[in-house]
Amino acid sequence: MSGKTTIYDIAKALNITAATVSRALNNNPKISQSTRKLVLETANKMNYKQNKLALALRSGKSNNVGVIVPRINTNFFASVIRGIEEGLHPEGYQVIICQTHEDESREIENVNTLLNAQVDGIFMSISNLPKEDNHYIERVIQKNIPLIFFDRKKEMKNVSSVTIDDYLASYQTTQHLIEQGCKKIAYFSGDRSLEIYEDRYRGYEKALLDNNIPINPDYIISIKSNVTEGRDAVEKLLALENPPNAIFSTSDFAALGAIQRLKEHGIKIPEDFCVFGFGNEPFTKFMELSISTVDQSPLEMGKMAAQVFLEKINNSDNKKSENKVVLMPKLLIRQSSTRIA
Amino acid sequence: MSGKTTIYDIAKALNITAATVSRALNNNPKISQSTRKLVLETANKMNYKQNKLALALRSGKSNNVGVIVPRINTNFFASVIRGIEEGLHPEGYQVIICQTHEDESREIENVNTLLNAQVDGIFMSISNLPKEDNHYIERVIQKNIPLIFFDRKKEMKNVSSVTIDDYLASYQTTQHLIEQGCKKIAYFSGDRSLEIYEDRYRGYEKALLDNNIPINPDYIISIKSNVTEGRDAVEKLLALENPPNAIFSTSDFAALGAIQRLKEHGIKIPEDFCVFGFGNEPFTKFMELSISTVDQSPLEMGKMAAQVFLEKINNSDNKKSENKVVLMPKLLIRQSSTRIA
DNA sequence: CGATTTCATGTAATCGATTACACAAATCTA
DNA sequence: TAGATTTGTGTAATCGATTACATGAAATCG
Numbered sequence: 001m002s003g004k005t006t007i008y009d010i011a012k013a014l015n016i017t018a019a020t021v022s023r024a025l026n027n028n029p030k031i032s033q034s035t036r037k038l039v040l041e042t043a044n045k046m047n048y049k050q051n052k053l054a055l056a057l058r059s060g061k062s063n064n065v066g067v068i069v070p071r072i073n074t075n076f077f078a079s080v081i082r083g084i085e086e087g088l089h090p091e092g093y094q095v096i097i098c099q100t101h102e103d104e105s106r107e108i109e110n111v112n113t114l115l116n117a118q119v120d121g122i123f124m125s126i127s128n129l130p131k132e133d134n135h136y137i138e139r140v141i142q143k144n145i146p147l148i149f150f151d152r153k154k155e156m157k158n159v160s161s162v163t164i165d166d167y168l169a170s171y172q173t174t175q176h177l178i179e180q181g182c183k184k185i186a187y188f189s190g191d192r193s194l195e196i197y198e199d200r201y202r203g204y205e206k207a208l209l210d211n212n213i214p215i216n217p218d219y220i221i222s223i224k225s226n227v228t229e230g231r232d233a234v235e236k237l238l239a240l241e242n243p244p245n246a247i248f249s250t251s252d253f254a255a256l257g258a259i260q261r262l263k264e265h266g267i268k269i270p271e272d273f274c275v276f277g278f279g280n281e282p283f284t285k286f287m288e289l290s291i292s293t294v295d296q297s298p299l300e301m302g303k304m305a306a307q308v309f310l311e312k313i314n315n316s317d318n319k320k321s322e323n324k325v326v327l328m329p330k331l332l333i334r335q336s337s338t339r340i341a
Numbered sequence: 342m343s344g345k346t347t348i349y350d351i352a353k354a355l356n357i358t359a360a361t362v363s364r365a366l367n368n369n370p371k372i373s374q375s376t377r378k379l380v381l382e383t384a385n386k387m388n389y390k391q392n393k394l395a396l397a398l399r400s401g402k403s404n405n406v407g408v409i410v411p412r413i414n415t416n417f418f419a420s421v422i423r424g425i426e427e428g429l430h431p432e433g434y435q436v437i438i439c440q441t442h443e444d445e446s447r448e449i450e451n452v453n454t455l456l457n458a459q460v461d462g463i464f465m466s467i468s469n470l471p472k473e474d475n476h477y478i479e480r481v482i483q484k485n486i487p488l489i490f491f492d493r494k495k496e497m498k499n500v501s502s503v504t505i506d507d508y509l510a511s512y513q514t515t516q517h518l519i520e521q522g523c524k525k526i527a528y529f530s531g532d533r534s535l536e537i538y539e540d541r542y543r544g545y546e547k548a549l550l551d552n553n554i555p556i557n558p559d560y561i562i563s564i565k566s567n568v569t570e571g572r573d574a575v576e577k578l579l580a581l582e583n584p585p586n587a588i589f590s591t592s593d594f595a596a597l598g599a600i601q602r603l604k605e606h607g608i609k610i611p612e613d614f615c616v617f618g619f620g621n622e623p624f625t626k627f628m629e630l631s632i633s634t635v636d637q638s639p640l641e642m643g644k645m646a647a648q649v650f651l652e653k654i655n656n657s658d659n660k661k662s663e664n665k666v667v668l669m670p671k672l673l674i675r676q677s678s679t680r681i682a
Numbered sequence: 683c684g685a686t687t688t689c690a691t692g693t694a695a696t697c698g699a700t701t702a703c704a705c706a707a708a709t710c711t712a
Numbered sequence: 713t714a715g716a717t718t719t720g721t722g723t724a725a726t727c728g729a730t731t732a733c734a735t736g737a738a739a740t741c742g
Contacts, residue, residue, distance in 0.1 A: 078415075085413075086440075097422070348700095398728065
């Protein structure tokens with residue numbers, strides 16, 4: 001009545017059993033054409049819709065996957081999720097989203113929630129905090145649920161990941177800045193307990209060394225990804241005896257803050273100072289002084305992660321497989337770092 | 342073994358029945374303290390986790406809600422979703438996200454998918470296309486599943502909605518532009534078959550009439566929400582015999598495109614020309630010439646929608662209730678429209 | 683024509699948790 | 713101490729769909 005037609009209702013209406021109805025609906029070859037047709041018509045007439053929960057309980061497959069991210073309202077994460085969704089929707093999967101707000105306990109909670117919900121796979125970009133206790137992640141692996149890290153991964157066995165080559169991105173960016181004539185390159189780092197930030201730092205360091213430029217610890221500033229921290233960092237840098245003439249910021253937002261503050265100091269970009277961001281946030285392109293940045297192809301990253309998941313699901317024989325996909329970063333060289341064309 | 346402990350496993354281990362285990366875990370008062378303690382300890386030791394699917398099947402409540410949006414990788418929708426998630430997570434709900442890509446058939450498909458998944462509620466912002474056939478929406482109502490529209494709603498009985506007062510926002514914006522000395526105000530409209538765009542248009546129209554300014558049809562341009570269309574529209578406007586001296590764009594992206602093109606024509610903003618956007622996309626604030634815009638409080642909108650949903654769920658007695666919440670828009674008057682301070 | 687396949691369908695268990703009802707043991711009442 | 717309550721558990725049905733196994737009927741075969 002209230003819109004809940006089950007196979008039993010159809011069975012009753014046709015004076016057959018639910019088993020027959022189920023078989024007819026599932027194109028089981030053992031069902032006669034006439035019965036099949038009758039069932040299909042009746043199902044349609046009664047507006048039958050399969051109850052996925054019952055199916056999920058029986059089959060042990062929920063056709064849901066979970067995505068855990070620090071937050072969804074940034075271009076990067078929203079785009080990755082969109083990519084995952086686009087890759088998985090055609091296969092009948094729904095995406096459940098969880099946000100950690102960079103909070104470890106929330107992350108643990110989210111993993112547990114998803115496991116209880118019997119998701120068929122978990123995609124995650126770990127939160128900022130360093131953690132010693134991997135127990136909650138181990139549990140996912142033990143349950144044989146595909147776990148795919150993207151972007152912010154953690155090196156583990158039996159876990160797949162999709163990332164970009166952060167080391168390379170950082171190396172190339174630093175190299176580019178050097179080629180633009182900047183030898184005094186400041187570096188805005190994220191939390192280096194995360195692999196991506198450690199890799200980026202190493203790329204920066206290596207490029208300087210390869211060019212015989214010594215590392216100046218005063219130029220290395222740890223920031224959070226927002227405009228204010230970028231502004232504050234510039235203030236510190238300009239107060240140095242020997243201030244830098246370029247900034248490589250691992251956050252577009254901090255790069256923006258830096259640019260704002262530099263301009264307020266009357267410093268001309270890119271003539272006197274180059275700035276390079278990271279992440280290709282939409283605004284970087286829109287600025288009057290467009291900001292050079294690294295594109296992480298988040299959409300592609302999401303699609304690739306979906307792909308990796310599907311392969312894992314379909315090759316359940318070699319369960320212990322892990323697949324580490326590394327995408328190539330794309331340097332978007334724009335006005336904020338272009339002295340020499 | 343592979344990580345699937347059920348209440349039957351616990352029961353067997355303690356030589357009692359699953360019913361007792363279930364009751365103990367659910368704090369049923371009829372269970373003795375000693376048994377309860379024993380069960381809880383054993384459950385913990387065996388790493389028991391409740392299977393939500395089984396619970397959902399039995400109770401008819403999945404503890405999942407669905408959100409249907411045109412796309413998630415824009416600030417507005419991502420923020421609304423975040424708001425919904427924040428409002429519902431403490432109550433134990435998970436959010437399932439579906440994107441329509443502005444495609445009606447995809448929207449219908451999404452509704453059906455969510456219904457099959459037995460979600461407890463559906464939040465949606467309808468896609469751009471006009472539609473005559475509400476059948477798929479009616480089905481949600483028939484099933485007594487709370488349906489909450491946000492932003493892009495459709496006027497229907499028994500359906501709640503959370504929107505901003507688009508008419509007022511538009512009226513106030515137009516009034517503001519007039520007060521800044523602009524009498525020739527062009528208007529970039531979205532698809533007026535959607536209520537929000539119709540309301541915005543009416544607000545614009547009314548403000549002009551109230552100020553005895555005649556409507557100039559040449560100034561009304563229908564656009565899609567992107568930078569290019571904003572640029573093209575400016576081109577058309579400047580080719581007019583009597584070009585405008587202000588633009589009210591119902592899209593921030595189009596406003597940005599307009600500003601870019603106006604500058605290329607050597608037109609000074611705001612001295613010669615005012616521009617006002619809509620949506621408070623992050624970049625509007627970051628531009629060197631910050632863009633005036635209307636804030637739709639998406640986070641608050643999402644939280645409010647979650648609230649409305651929870652109220653509907655908890656007052657299931659008066660099922661036919663509908664709750665139309667209208668939030669106040671906030672005009673963010675920035676540089677692009679500030680001639681007179 | 684009797685025996686054997688084949689075909690279509692029915693029977694009943696299953697997935698995991700909850701819960702109305704039943705019932706035995708323990709406790710209380712008069 | 714018989715009878716009434718209370719207390720703690722067990723029994724079994726239920727949510728909806730699937731499926732191994734059983735079965736009856738029709739078709740095929742020698």
